[in-house]
Amino acid sequence: MSVEFNELLDVKGAKCPMPLVKSRKAVNNLAVGDVLKVVATDRGSIADFQGWAKTAKNVQLIGQETAQEDGADLYVHYLKRTA
Secondary structure, three states, X not given: OOOOOOEEXXXXXXXXXXXXXXXXXXXXXXXXXXXXXXXXXXXXXXXXXXHXXXXXXXXXXXXXXXXXXXXXXXXXXXXXXOO
16 A cells, blocks of 8 residues: 555554554644554554544544564554544
């Protein structure tokens, strides 16, 4: 998946709920229309970000993907600030 993004947030090693907490803070610092790329190692972040995007008024989940780095799974989320 090739998604253009404005900011990168690396939350590798952080456990639930920290990837979401840090992402919320980062999204609030973006301009409307900007995209945040979040890279996490917590498998639970997949469902966490999907749930957040369904209820949040200022964010849209525009993509998710799984990647590999040094044999470890990475969960990548792309969030767009909408308001």
